[in-house]
Amino acid sequence: MRKSRKRIHGNDRAYMMLARDVRRRWLQYGENRTKKTEPCKKCGAVPTQADHIKAIGSRPRQPEDFCTYIWNMFNRKCQPLCKKCNKEKQDAKRKRQS
DSSP states (O other), X not given: OOOOOOOOOHHHHHHHHHHHHHHXXXXXXXXXXXXXXXXXXXXXXXXXXXXXXXXXXXXXXXXXXXXXXXXXXXXXXXXXXXXXXXXXXXXXXXXXXX
């Protein structure tokens, strides 16, 4: 059975698309570009992904949240982690939250 998705309309859709574009630009021009060639901080594997050391938060839903989101996206420090280590970090974070 297929999961139903919440339909996003109007301003919420515009904010979501803006946040997606900011993330796309960060992936293209941000600190992320230089981190891919460095070895993983945990296991030493290459290639790596850029991982924000502190979480940047969820996508903004209101205009006043955009400044914080953009600042967090570009000014929070990143570390190189391989795909496996990054997934372990995310799983540990989810486990702590629940």
